[in-house]
Structures are given as structure tokens and as C-alpha cells.
Amino acid sequence: MISITGLSKSYNKGAVKAVDNLNMHINHGEIFGFLGPNGAGKTTTIKMMIGLLNPDSGSIIINGHDIQRNPLDAKRDIGYVPDNPDVYDRLTGIEYLNFMADVYEVPADIRKERIKYFLDIFELADAAKDLIKSYSHGMRQKIVLTGALIHDPAVWILDEPMVGLDPKSSHLLKELMRKHCEKGNTVFFSTHVLEVAEKLCDRIGIIHKGKLIAVGTMDELRQGDNAGSLENIFLELTEK
Amino acid sequence: MRKFLTLLKINLNLNFGISALKYRFTREKKKRWEPILIAFAIIVGACPLIVLYSFMMAGVFNTGMVLNQPEIVLTVSFLLGQFMVLIFGLFYVMSMLYFANDLSILVPLPLKPYEVLGSKLAVVMVNEYMTLLPILLPPVIIYGIGMKQSIFYWIKAIAVIIASPVIPLILDAIFLLIIMRFVNVRRNKDLFAMLGGFVGIIFAVGINVITQRMPDGNEEEFMKNLLLGNIELIELIGSKFPPSIWVTRALSQTGFSGAIYLLLFIMVSVFMFVVLLWLANRIFYKSLLAGQEVSRKRKKLTTDEAERQFSKVTSPVTTIFWREWKILVRTPVYMLNGLSVVVVAPLIIAVMFLSQKSGDMQELIELINQSGTHLVITLIAIGFVLFTSGMNVVASTAVSREGQTFWISKIIPVSPKQQVMSKFLVSFFVSFLGTIAMSVVMAIIFTLPIARLILIVVIGAVCSVPMTALNLLVDVLHPKLTWNNPQEAMKQNMNGLLGMLISLAVMAILAAAAIPMAIAKLPEWIIYSTILFICVAISVPSLLGLFAAAEKSYRKLEI
Numbered sequence: 116m117i118s119i120t121g122l123s124k125s126y127n128k129g130a131v132k133a134v135d136n137l138n139m140h141i142n143h144g145e146i147f148g149f150l151g152p153n154g155a156g157k158t159t160t161i162k163m164m165i166g167l168l169n170p171d172s173g174s175i176i177i178n179g180h181d182i183q184r185n186p187l188d189a190k191r192d193i194g195y196v197p198d199n200p201d202v203y204d205r206l207t208g209i210e211y212l213n214f215m216a217d218v219y220e221v222p223a224d225i226r227k228e229r230i231k232y233f234l235d236i237f238e239l240a241d242a243a244k245d246l247i248k249s250y251s252h253g254m255r256q257k258i259v260l261t262g263a264l265i266h267d268p269a270v271w272i273l274d275e276p277m278v279g280l281d282p283k284s285s286h287l288l289k290e291l292m293r294k295h296c297e298k299g300n301t302v303f304f305s306t307h308v309l310e311v312a313e314k315l316c317d318r319i320g321i322i323h324k325g326k327l328i329a330v331g332t333m334d335e336l337r338q339g340d341n342a343g344s345l346e347n348i349f350l351e352l353t354e355k
Numbered sequence: 356m357r358k359f360l361t362l363l364k365i366n367l368n369l370n371f372g373i374s375a376l377k378y379r380f381t382r383e384k385k386k387r388w389e390p391i392l393i394a395f396a397i398i399v400g401a402c403p404l405i406v407l408y409s410f411m412m413a414g415v416f417n418t419g420m421v422l423n424q425p426e427i428v429l430t431v432s433f434l435l436g437q438f439m440v441l442i443f444g445l446f447y448v449m450s451m452l453y454f455a456n457d458l459s460i461l462v463p464l465p466l467k468p469y470e471v472l473g474s475k476l477a478v479v480m481v482n483e484y485m486t487l488l489p490i491l492l493p494p495v496i497i498y499g500i501g502m503k504q505s506i507f508y509w510i511k512a513i514a515v516i517i518a519s520p521v522i523p524l525i526l527d528a529i530f531l532l533i534i535m536r537f538v539n540v541r542r543n544k545d546l547f548a549m550l551g552g553f554v555g556i557i558f559a560v561g562i563n564v565i566t567q568r569m570p571d572g573n574e575e576e577f578m579k580n581l582l583l584g585n586i587e588l589i590e591l592i593g594s595k596f597p598p599s600i601w602v603t604r605a606l607s608q609t610g611f612s613g614a615i616y617l618l619l620f621i622m623v624s625v626f627m628f629v630v631l632l633w634l635a636n637r638i639f640y641k642s643l644l645a646g647q648e649v650s651r652k653r654k655k656l657t658t659d660e661a662e663r664q665f666s667k668v669t670s671p672v673t674t675i676f677w678r679e680w681k682i683l684v685r686t687p688v689y690m691l692n693g694l695s696v697v698v699v700a701p702l703i704i705a706v707m708f709l710s711q712k713s714g715d716m717q718e719l720i721e722l723i724n725q726s727g728t729h730l731v732i733t734l735i736a737i738g739f740v741l742f743t744s745g746m747n748v749v750a751s752t753a754v755s756r757e758g759q760t761f762w763i764s765k766i767i768p769v770s771p772k773q774q775v776m777s778k779f780l781v782s783f784f785v786s787f788l789g790t791i792a793m794s795v796v797m798a799i800i801f802t803l804p805i806a807r808l809i810l811i812v813v814i815g816a817v818c819s820v821p822m823t824a825l826n827l828l829v830d831v832l833h834p835k836l837t838w839n840n841p842q843e844a845m846k847q848n849m850n851g852l853l854g855m856l857i858s859l860a861v862m863a864i865l866a867a868a869a870i871p872m873a874i875a876k877l878p879e880w881i882i883y884s885t886i887l888f889i890c891v892a893i894s895v896p897s898l899l900g901l902f903a904a905a906e907k908s909y910r911k912l913e914i
Contacts, residue, residue, distance in 0.1 A: 167765050167911045186910075190768040201759040203678065205685040209656070209664050212676075215664075217674035218767040227665040234656070243656045246685075 117141040117164065117270060117303055122173035124159055133159040135325035137173070141303055141318075146296050148316035149305040152353050156325040157305040158198060161274050164303070165195045178269050178301075191219065198275045198305075200255035204248040208239060208258050211247060214264060219266035226265060233261040236287055252279040258313035259279055260288065271295060273304035277311060313345040323353045358466060362474040369457070370478045370811035396852065401489065416497050426607035432494035433519060433599040436487050441523035446551035448527045451475045453535060453643060456839065465518035468639040469632040476528055476631075482564050483520040491516050500608070508606060511617050515602050521624040522598050525631045532634055537644035552691035553668075556699055570879060598623065646685040671769040675777035682756070683749065683781065688841045689756065693749040697789025700743050701796040708800045730879050733807055734869055736797035737886075740815035741822070741862050743789040748845060750826035751783035751854025754834035755844045761836050761914050772902045775831060779901070782823045814883060818890045822861050824897035828853035830899060831901065865889060 122137040134156045141147045151157045162168040164175050164181050166189070175182045180189035203211060209230075213307040216226040234240040237257040242250060247258060256279045264271070271292070277285045292302045292315065306312055312319055313333060329336055329352055337349050368374055412428055452475055461471050495512045498504070594600070598620060605616035656664075669677075673888040683689045757764060764774055790812055798808040830850045838844050845851065867884055872882045 128820065139880070162913075165766050167762055169911070187768045187770060190766055193766070195766050197762060201762070203682060203760055203763075205682045206678065213664065213667065214674050215767075217669050218671045218769050220671070221668075223666045223668045226668075230665055231661060240656050244660075338707050 116143050116176075116301055117147075118162070118174075118176040119160075120174050120176075122160070122163060122170060122175065123171045123173055124156075124163060132325045134163070134170075134322075137322070137325075137327055139320055139327065139330065141301055143301060144296050144299045145317045146292055146315055147303045147304070148312035148319045149303060149322065150307075150312060150319060151305075151322035152307070155322045155353075157322055158274055160322065161272060161303075161305060162197075163230055164191065165193055168213055175349060178322075191266070192269045194263040194266070194271045196256075196260050196263045196271075196273045196276050198278065200252070200259040200279075202247055202255060202259055205246060208234075208250070209270070210245040211258060212243075212262055215262035216265050221266050229265055229267070230261070232332075233257075233264065237261065237284055253281055253284065256280055257284060261337055264291075269300045271300070271302045271304070273302070275305055275307065277306065277308060309349060310347045321349060321352055328352050359470045359474060362461075362466065362470055363477050364467040366474050366478045367481065370482065371623055384727075385798050392849070392852075393847075408489070412494045412497055416494070416501055418430045420501075425498065427603060428494045428498050429603045429606055430599055431493055432598065433515075433602045436490040436519060437523045437596070437599060439490065440483050441485060441526060442554065443486070444479065444520070444524050445531070446554070447479050447482070448476065448524060449480050449531055450551075452531060454527070458643065462640065462643065464581050467636060469635040472635040472639050473632060476524060480520050483524065487516070487520055491519065495606070499560075502607075502890065505609070507609070507613075511606055512611065514617065515605060515620065518624050519602070519620055521817055522627060525624075525627045525662045528631055529634060532631075532638055532642055536638050549687045549691065552687065552695075556695075558692075593675070603910075631656070671767075672773050672777050672780075675769065675774055676780050679753070679778060679781040683785075686841050688845055689749075692845050693747060693752075694785055697747050697785060699790050700746070700789070704739065704793070705796045705800070729803070729807060730873055730882070732801045732803065733811060733879075734873060734882075736801065736803070736807075736811050737796065737814050737818070738862070738866070739797055740790050740793045740811060741818050741858075741865070743793040744786035744815065744819040745822050745858025745862060746855055747789060748848075748851035748854060749785045750779070750823045751830050751850045752835075752845050752848050753778040753782055753827055755836065755838075755848050755850060756841070757834075758836055758838055758841075758844055759914070761834075761912070765909065765912070765914065771905040774909070775827065775905035779823060779827055779898075782827060783819065786819040786823055787816055790819060810883070814886060817863060817887055817894075818831045818861070818865065821890055821893035821897050822858045824894060824901050825857045825861070828901045828904055829853050829857065829899065831905050833910070836912070836914060861893065864893075872875075 117139070118141075119137055119139040122134055122252070123132070124134045125132045127197050136309060137156075139147075148161070149157055159168060159327065163170045164177070166186050169182070177189040178192040180192065180297070203214075206214065213226075216230070221229070232313040234243055239254065239257055239261070242254060247255060250258065256276070260276065263273075276288060280288065289311070292304070296302055296317070316333075318330065318332050319336060321328050330350070333345065337343070368553060412432060415431055416425060416428040419425040452472060455475070458471075495516070499508055499512065502508075550720055601616045601620040601623075605613055605620055607613070608616065683693055754761070794808055795812045797803065797811060803811075833850065835844060835848050835850065838847075868889055869882055872885065
């Protein structure tokens with residue numbers, strides 16, 4: 116469960132409002148797609164949700180824990196994948212995954228099982244012993260994804276997770292997201308691929324110039340004047 | 356040509372960080388003092404060396420006058436300058452032409468290979484002037500004034516200085532173009548970075564040994580003897596590398612013959628440049644792409660291995676400790692500037708002391724040994740030990756080194772206090788290695804018994820606690836997280852300098868307490884206990900402050 120209330124953030128001493136009084140509630144068992152044009156405030160919102168940026172005002176509750184007041188408990192429940200997979204180049208894949216498992220205090224038998232599972236499905240077992248420096252963009256994305264999910268967090272927060280993934284891995288990730296939500300967990304992800312959002316998400320939020328301009332299921336978004344595909348709805352809403 | 360000039364402009368901009376500086380001066384006004392302070396530190400640091408060098412060159416000039424060959428000062432300095440460009444330029448040209456990050460952007464652009472190579476080489480050349488000017492200007496000025504030269508000399512001198520790095524750099528570039536076509540050096544990039552670093556350290560040690568051997572106040576006399584003994588050698592080297600001789604003649608001979616040599620020097624430089632560009636067009640991209648393939652071992656993880664690897668469950672503090680350690684030893688810049696310094700510095704001291712059986716140093720050692728007390732020796736040894744651990748920048752760049760990966764530290768459920776604790780332990784461990792290395796060197800030089808050695812190690816280790824904590828505090832409060840090259844995190848980081856100053860301050864406090872007590876001839880144990888007491892007294896608030904600052908600062912830092 117994610118609950119965001121009155122969230123605001125500005126840059127350059129208030130000159131640029133990146134996120135403006137955002138209110139959202141994402142339920143258990145829900146995949147939530149977060150859309151918006153470039154520079155709309157998606158990444159800023161996500162970064163505040165996981166504690167990389169400090170909001171000017173408002174609160175973010177992750178599974179009952181306030182990320183500002185109770186950061187460690189909130190972080191234990193989050194699996195986060197950034198839009199740019201900057202990881203430790205000088206560690207091997209295995210070292211990185213073990214590091215993540217250690218900091219999330221994952222017991223040996225569970226980490227063994229999960230690391231093996233992810234390395235297999237993402238076809239990373241061959242590269243696991245190499246330095247991450249030698250990985251392609253997609254491989255980095257997959258190792259970051261594995262590191263983020265190693266502790267089986269209840270809330271997944273993913274910033275453009277499909278970028279750089281090959282069609283097979285992308286498909287796998289979508290399946291994983293669906294399964295995760297079926298178990299009553301929460302997935303929040305941003306994307307520019309509207310087809311993915313349309314097919315995968317239970318609900319969609321559209322942010323534009325820092326404000327949430329639409330939120331709801333596909334059916335709800337189609338209501339009113341906005342008939343048609345998500346692309347049409349998106350273009351119509353964000354060109355206003 | 357216009358493309359080339361645009362490329363050159365943008366490369367120079369990037370190299371000197373002109374846009375970044377502009378931004379800093381107009382937008383980030385708080386940080387505008389940093390570059391000024393760095394420039395000031397460089398000038399203050401370089402001045403004594405330049406003055407010493409100028410005295411040496413004056414000695415060469417005077418000796419040349421006696422031999423009726425005053426122009427030898429020009430030959431020596433141009434040989435030295437061009438030789439340095441040739442050696443250091445090799446690593447520099449290699450990193451610019453083959454390892455630069457922007458190559459992947461430049462290669463797909465509709466640019467000719469020679470335009471890319473030419474602009475990169477021009478940037479190297481501009482940078483080399485910074486090294487060459489202090490080497491070439493003093494002798495050119497000494498000769499010009501000493502021989503009462505006309506205005507033509509000065510005009511020729513400017514032309515020659517501008518052209519002087521061209522030939523050695525082109526030689527480097529041609530050598531690399533050919534080598535890189537066949538050898539995949541890129542695969543061993545780290546190895547070459549380390550090699551380059553060690554050449555630098557060896558060079559620095561060499562300079563140290565030479566300046567140590569030079570009798571104070573008699574630099575001219577020393578140079579005279581050195582020169583008289585080696586005049587044949589200089590002529591021999593000159594004959595193998597004629598450009599230095601041409602330069603000498605271009606400057607020292609007047610009228611037509613001087614002009615001819617100047618023309619010869621410039622023509623050969625231009626000719627070689629043309630050859631290089633021709634060669635670049637043919638093989639630069641081929642050799643560049645030959646090194647592009649990234650190699651991976653691609654060994655499959657066996658079940659046994661997986662079993663072993665994933666069974667190692669460690670605490671967050673331990674796992675962060677190992678992360679820090681692995682990244683430190685696997686990144687050449689960090690390894691060279693952080694770790695090897697604490698081992699190399701004691702070695703340099705050992706070489707300096709032990710290579711001079713009859714020098715001033717030996718007299719000093721004997722004098723200290725004769726003083727009849729081990730106290731003075733122990734205090735001096737502790738001073739050296741603290742200096743070694745205080746001058747390393749591992750703690751003062753510990754957070755900065757994370758750079759863009761700092762997001763991981765922000766999202767993991769490990770408290771900043773624990774994370775900083777791991778960093779403290781790694782930094783302390785590095786200092787401790789330095790403490791042991793320097794203590795052993797001191798024990799050998801002063802022939803100290805084991806008990807003294809242990810005493811020095813213990814005091815050194817305890818004293819490095821407050822220094823490490825305060826150094827780390829500096830970086831926790833203002834880490835430099837935005838950088839493109841690990842070098843910027845460690846070498847071009849103000850926190851490193853600040854940390855050293857803080858370490859010096861701690862050492863000053865300890866010295867201010869210990870020296871008067873030693874003069875007052877208090878019992879040894881009281882002096883050592885006082886030092887330890889002061890260290891603990893500084894350590895407790897430093898560590899508490901560090902952990903408190905970590906909690907606040909980690910929360911405040913945004914990435």
C-alpha cells in the first residue's frame with residue numbers, strides 16, 4: 116500500500132515546481148502505472164517515495180511506514196529500480212547480489228533460492244562472476260532488478276523498468292509484476308510505453324507539470340470526452 | 356577545418372571545465388572559492404620547486420660559460436622537457452585517444468578520424484604546456500638575459516616553446532596508433548592506469564633523491580660537477596634526438612643560421628604532424644575499434660560455487676566494509692592515491708635514509724642516537740607514522756567516491772550511522788597499514804627494539820582514530836557526488852586537502868603537548884599517556900559528531 120498526501124517539491128528556491136500538491140493512494144494487490152511527458156515530475160515523485168529526495172511538504176506512507184519519519188522500516192518494504200542502472204562497476208554480479216541480500220538481511224537459504232531463480236530467468240548465470248563493468252545496459256538493468264527484488268519486498272517501485280530490457284525479459288518482468296500483485300502486494304511503476312500501461316495496469320495516474328491531472332482505471336479514464344486508446348487520452352490531457 | 360575547430364573548442368571546454376566553472380561562478384556562488392583555492396595551492400606548492408630548478412639551471416648556464424658553450428643550458432632543458440612530454444605524454448595520449456568516455460559519441464559523428472585525433476592531441480598539447488613552461492621558461496630567460504640577446508631571440512623563443520611538445524607527442528601518438536592496431540590494450544586498461552601512476556611515483560622519488568643529494572646553498576656547484584661529468588652523455592642523447600640540438604642552435608645562433616634551424620625545427624614538426632594525420636585517417640578508427648570488444652570470462656556459475664557464494668551471510672556493517680574495500684583496491688585511481696600511498700611513502704623515506712650513508716640524514720640519525728634517550732627517536736618516529744596516516748585521503752573522500760551509486764546507500768535499510776561506521780573501519784584499516792609500514796621503516800632506520808616498535812604502532816593506531824574520524828566527517832558533511840571520472844572524486848576533491856589540514860592540526864596539538872614535556876624531561880610513560888589521553892579526548896567527540904552528522908547529512912543529501 117502506498118499513500119501520498121499533499122506532496123510538493125520545488126527546485127531553484129521555489130522557482131520551478133516539480134511536484135505540486137500530489138495526492139495518490141495505491142491499494143494492496145494493485146499495479147499502478149505512472150505516466151507523464153518528459154519533465155512532468157515522475158522521477159521526482161518516485162525519488163521522494165523512496166527517500167532519495169526530500170519533499171518540501173506532504174507525506175508518503177509505504178505499507179504503514181512514513182518514509183520521512185520511519186525510513187528504515189519503509190525501505191525494508193520497498194524494492195526500487197532506478198531509471199538509470201548506475202551500480203558498482205567494480206563488483207561482480209554475485210558480489211552485488213550478495214551485498215544487497217546482506218543489507219536487506221536475507222537468510223542464506225532464501226537468498227540462495229531467489230538469486231538462483233532470478234539469474235536463471237534473466238539468463239545472467241553466465242555473467243554472474245564477471246565485473247558489472249563488463250555488462251550491457253540490459254544486463255545491468257536485470258542485475259539491479261534482481262538486487263531490488265532479492266528480499267521479496269511488498270512494494271515494488273520501478274522507474275521505467277522496461278527500458279533496455281529485451282522482449283523476453285520485458286515479458287518476464289510483466290509476468291512477475293502481475294504475480295506479485297496477485298499475492299496482495301503493490302507495484303508502482305513509471306513508463307512511456309502506453310501499450311504496456313494500458314494492458315498491465317489496474318489503475319493509471321497521469322502527471323503533467325507536477326500536478327496529477329487524471330487517475331483511475333482504463334474504463335474510468337475513457338469516460339467523459341476522452342474516448343479511445345490510452346494514447347489519445349494521454350495526448351489530449353497533456354496538450355491542454 | 357571548421358569542424359576541427361569546433362571539435363577543438365568543445366574539447367578544450369571540457370578539458371578545462373570552462374562551462375562548469377562559469378556555472379559555478381554564476382549559479383553555485385557558495386562553491387566559487389574552491390577553484391581559486393586549488394589554483395593558489397598549486398602555485399604555492401610549485402614555487403619552491405621552480406626556484407630550486409632555476410638555481411640549477413643558472414648553475415648549468417655558468418658551467419656552460421666556463422666551457423664556452425653557454426647554450427648547453429638550452430639543450431639540457433629542452434631535452435629534459437621533451438623527454439618528460441615523451442614519457443608522460445604516452446599515458447596521457449593513450450587515455451585521450453583510446454579510453455576517453457566521449458569517443459563513443461564522436462566516432463559515429465560524420466567526422467574524419469584525423470579531426471577527432473587532431474583535436475584530442477591538441478588538448479593534450481595545451482595541457483603539456485603547463486608542465487613545459489616551468490621547465491623551459493627559466494633556462495630561456497637565464498640564457499636570454501645572460502647573453503644579452505636581442506628581441507629576435509625572444510620572438511624565436513616563443514615560437515620554439517610553442518612547438519616544443521609537438522614532436523614528442525606525435526611520436527607517442529604514432530607509436531600508439533601502430534601498437535593499438537595489434538594489441539588489445541583496452542582490455543588491460545586498469546593495468547596501464549596503474550603503470551602510468553607508478554611511473555609518476557618513481558619519477559617523484561627520483562626527483563626527491565636528486566634534491567636530497569644536492570648540498571644546500573651549493574646547487575650551482577653541484578650542477579657544475581654533474582654537468583662536467585655528463586657532458587658527453589648529453590651530447591650523445593642530443594645527437595640521438597636532434598630536435599633539441601636544432602632548438603639550441605635556433606636560439607643561440609643569430610641571423611640567418613639561427614632562422615634556418617628554427618625553420619627546420621618547425622618544418623619537421625609540421626611534417627610529422629601531417630604524417631600523423633595521414634596515418635590517423637588510415638588506422639585510428641581501426642585500432643580504436645579493435646579495442647572496443649569487451650571481454651568477459653563467461654564462466655558458468657556451478658551449483659557448488661553458487662552454494663558456497665550465497666551461504667556467506669554477513670552483517671550489513673561487514674558487507675559494506677567489504678564493498679568499500681573491494682572498490683578501493685579494484686579502482687586504479689583509488690588504489691594508487693589511497694592505498695599505495697601509505698605503503699609507498701614509507702618506502703620513499705626508507706630509500707632516502709638508507710641511500711645516503713654519509714649524508715646529512717645519517718648525521719642526523721647518529722646525532723639522535725647519541726642523545727642517549729629513545730624518547731626523541733620514538734617521538735620522531737610517531738611523527739612520521741602520523742604523517743603517513745594523516746596524509747591519505749581514503750577517509751576524506753569516502754562518501755564522494757560513491758558518486759552516482761550513492762542512491763544505493765540512500766535506499767538500503769541500513770542506518771547512516773552503520774554505513775559510516777563501515778567507512779570509518781575501512782579508512783582506519785588503510786591508515787593502520789600505513790602505520791605498520793612506517794613504524795617498521797622507522798624501527799629499521801633507528802635500529803629500535805621490538806618493544807619500541809610495538810609502542811609506536813599502538814600510539815600511531817590510536818592517534819589515527821581522531822584523524823580518520825575528522826577526515827570522514829569532512830566528507831560526510833560535503834561529499835562531492837557528481838563526477839564523471841573516479842579521478843575527480845579522489846584527486847580533484849577539496850575534501851582531501853581539508854582532511855590533510857585537519858590531520859596536520861591534530862598532529863600540531865599532539866606535538867604542542869609532547870615537545871614541552873620532553874624538554875622538561877618528564878618520564879616517558881607520562882608523555883605517551885598524555886598523547887594517548889589527548890587522542891581519546893579528541894576521538895570521543897569526533898566519533899559522536901561523525902555519527903550524528905551522518906544521520907543528518909545522509910537524509911539531507913539528494914541525488
